[in-house]
Amino acid sequence: MGVEITSPNFKANAREALDDNSLQKALGLTVEKGFIKKRRLAADALPEFEALRDAARDIKNHTLDHLDLYIEAFEKKVVENGGHVHFAEDAAAARQIALDICRKAGARTVTKGKSMITEEVGLNDFLQENGIVPIETDLGEYIIQLRGEHPSHIIAPAIHVNKAQVEAEFRRVHTALPPDRDLREPESLLAEARGILRDRFLAADVGVTGANFCVAETGTTIIVTNEGNGDLTQTLPRVHVVFASIEKIVPTLEDASQILRVLARSATGQDMSVYTTFSTGPKRPEDPDGPEEFHVILLDNGRSALLGTPFQEMLRCIRCGACMNHCPVYQAIGGHAYGWVYPGPIGSVLTPAVIGIEQSMHLPSASTFCGRCEGVCPMRIPLPKLMRLWRDKAHDEKVVPTAQRFGLGLWVLLARRPKLYHLAMSVGMPLLAAFAGSRGRFRSLPFAGGWTRHRDLPAPQGRTFQQQWRARRFGR
Amino acid sequence: MNSGPEKTTVGLFVTCLVDLMRPSVGFAAVKLMEDAGCVVEVPAAQTCCGQPAFNSGDRGNARVIAMQVIAAFEAYDHVVAPSGSCAGMLKLHYPELLADDPGWSARAEAFAAKVHELTSFLVDVLGVQAVSADYGETVTYHDSCSGLRELGVRDQPRLLLDSVEGLSLTEMENADVCCGFGGLFCVKYSDISNAIVAKKTDKIAATGATTLLAGDLGCLMNMAGKLSREGRTVAVRHVAEVLAGMADETPIGGERKAKG
Missing domain, CATH: 3.40.50 (Rossmann fold)
Structure with missing residues (x-):
């Protein structure tokens, strides 16, 4: 039960993604040319941006160091406001809590704002199996729901789908759509989705959203959106259910607004997202609208075990997506290849914590450690360091393939013995150079297939530096 | 000593x-x-x-x-x-x-x-501002990741290259983006590495530079190997070779001249 895991097939997934032309085109346009440039401009336009990153990091570090206290404070406030807080230790518990709330409300349909936590717990499939129809209302989420897919990017879930594919999907599912309607422009696609979703908003019994922040001081949950769908999701139905993981807690509204200043800038390059919506409890007597019930499901799913360990730093993440946007590996293969819910560098450190390193070893391994992710992370999460820590675990738990262990072992044996090393290399390198001859490179070489499959291997010049140096200095 | x-x-x-x-x-x-x-x-x-x-x-x-x-x-x-x-x-x-x-x-x-x-x-x-070397080529310079992001190496090689007689530097787009080498990454995840380095060689070629320089041999071998596999004729060298006036050596992965 839950989201299917294909992380063990990472290499095959990646191969498939590399051959997917429309994905490649989308990644080039939206990520490489879009998000990166926009973030740069937004960051450059704000002189205090780097200082804000420091402040954001410090706020979350403080919160995580006292997370138990802030969770209790948050719960107390939510209850005071007339809402409910439910603690879910794992995905199954979270799904069940949500189902119970839906059943109690007699729900037939549930509208959903964008929420990665509901993806993590596999809420849609579970509700569906139990006779409740979930309807994604974020345009990107709606598109991939129709296609039976999961998000390939945490803030742009349908980044891998092009306009023509969206049109085809709408024509397949929206049976009342006249065949001669022109759906070639994004605006017309948006209008079509809006029209369909409007009725769904009105008909829904329960609205589910995520939360970018849970504010301990006030018991408020905050979502940031660009489409306004989140507001309709949480104000129109009778019951509002918020899914949040425990690290979404911040102490005060002031803290939340500090971090908001780096969130949208890092994500889309906006100063702020179009909507920033604060939800504090159910509808009060004097309120013109709002839900009658307000529930927050706080998910742990392996996170509390990270507290007090070097991995705690990943819990500062605010899910802006900057790390994946700037990652050369993500840019090459998109999100689905990672094989679980969260792709990119943050996915590569979070996934092993939730599904185990045995199944997800490729994720932290498939990094060049170029460090660009850490360079742009608004929360200054040391992502390469955390990926390396997972590699340490994989090595210690011997989940590394034998050939790799053997190769590394052999190399270590030599590297630890300089005399033997130099002797071996002073014989090997001239031989290799002679073998390459005047071409100066190899098109293929035994044991170097990983290299020569796609590129030539430059040949060594001949005698090693050490050989030549000693000959020059000491005449031998 | x-x-x-x-x-x-x-x-x-x-x-x-x-x-x-x-x-x-x-x-x-x-x-x-x-x-x-x-x-x-x-x-x-x-x-x-x-x-x-x-x-x-x-x-x-x-x-x-x-x-x-x-x-x-x-x-x-x-x-x-x-x-x-x-x-x-x-x-x-x-x-x-x-x-x-x-x-x-x-x-x-x-x-x-x-x-x-x-x-x-x-x-x-050492406060070196100039070197005495000449290299009459148009070069482009790739910023290797660790040097750039761990050690802040970016302006130093460019400053020194600026003093090389005859050399002109044409910056490539995304000079600061990884070339896909990543040590063992490039052989363990060869297909992904290839996709990354192929983008890099396109950017290199787009500059029209006749020489590619960088400060890390791993990255250089990766890019040189891809350039030669693609049949591109850009010469690839470590920046130190050009700065030291020792660029008469065969480029990385280049065809060797017969020794006279």
């Missing part, structure tokens, strides 16, 4: 790739530092910086190699590597690896303070 009271002694950390694949880079580094008035020594008790072990999760062996390197180099005034990646390992990750070892943590910190990448050593430590 002091040959005079004024002379700065430098231990050259050759790096395994330069030692084995392209010794000319090592000699170029020696020349540049000797021209700047340093006494350069090359300890024999060096092999590799240990990064393959460190990045494969084998901290135990990485630690042993770190101790070996520190012991071999700590007597010099400075430790210099013609590589941002290896220098970053020595400077940032050795102290991290040995932080919990009471016998070694202080030694590792003291050692790390003396470690520099070559071009940054020349410019930032």
Whole structure:
């Protein structure tokens, strides 16, 4: 039960993604040319941006160091406001809590704002199996729901789908759509989705959203959106259910607004997202609208075990997506290849914590450690360091393939013995150079297939530096 | 090892790739530092910086190699590597690896303070502003990731290249984006690495430069190998070779001239 895991097939997934032309085109346009440039401009336009990153990091570090206290404070406030807080230790518990709330409300349909936590717990499939129809209302989420897919990017879930594919999907599912309607422009696609979703908003019994922040001081949950769908999701139905993981807690509204200043800038390059919506409890007597019930499901799913360990730093993440946007590996293969819910560098450190390193070893391994992710992370999460820590675990738990262990072992044996090393290399390198001859490179070489499959291997010049140096200095 | 009271002694950390694949880079580094008035020594008790072990999760062996390197180099005034990646390992990750070892943590910190990448050593430590070399080509320069992001190497090589007679630098788009090498990454995830380096070679070709330069041999071999597989005729060299006026050597992966 839950989201299917294909992380063990990472290499095959990646191969498939590399051959997917429309994905490649989308990644080039939206990520490489879009998000990166926009973030740069937004960051450059704000002189205090780097200082804000420091402040954001410090706020979350403080919160995580006292997370138990802030969770209790948050719960107390939510209850005071007339809402409910439910603690879910794992995905199954979270799904069940949500189902119970839906059943109690007699729900037939549930509208959903964008929420990665509901993806993590596999809420849609579970509700569906139990006779409740979930309807994604974020345009990107709606598109991939129709296609039976999961998000390939945490803030742009349908980044891998092009306009023509969206049109085809709408024509397949929206049976009342006249065949001669022109759906070639994004605006017309948006209008079509809006029209369909409007009725769904009105008909829904329960609205589910995520939360970018849970504010301990006030018991408020905050979502940031660009489409306004989140507001309709949480104000129109009778019951509002918020899914949040425990690290979404911040102490005060002031803290939340500090971090908001780096969130949208890092994500889309906006100063702020179009909507920033604060939800504090159910509808009060004097309120013109709002839900009658307000529930927050706080998910742990392996996170509390990270507290007090070097991995705690990943819990500062605010899910802006900057790390994946700037990652050369993500840019090459998109999100689905990672094989679980969260792709990119943050996915590569979070996934092993939730599904185990045995199944997800490729994720932290498939990094060049170029460090660009850490360079742009608004929360200054040391992502390469955390990926390396997972590699340490994989090595210690011997989940590394034998050939790799053997190769590394052999190399270590030599590297630890300089005399033997130099002797071996002073014989090997001239031989290799002679073998390459005047071409100066190899098109293929035994044991170097990983290299020569796609590129030539430059040949060594001949005698090693050490050989030549000693000959020059000491005449031998 | 002091040959005079004024002379700065430098231990050259050759790096395994330069030692084995392209010794000319090592000699170029020696020349540049000797021209700047340093006494350069090359300890024999060096092999590799240990990064393959460190990045494969084998901290135990990485630690042993770190101790070996520190012991071999700590007597010099400075430790210099013609590589941002290896220098970053020595400077940032050795102290991290040995932080919990009471016998070694202080030694590792003291050692790390003396470690520099070559071009940054020349410019930032020795104050070199110009070199005497000529190279009548249009070049483009790739910023290798570790040098750029761990050590802040970006302006130093460009400053020195600016002083090379006849050389003109045309920047490529995304010069600061990874080339897809990543050490063992490029063989373990060969297809992904290929996609990354193919983007890089497109950007290189788009500049029209006749030579590609960078400060890390791993990245250079990766890009040179891809360029030659694609049949592109860009010559690839380590920046030190051009700065030292030693660019008569066959380019990386280039066809060798018959020896006269």
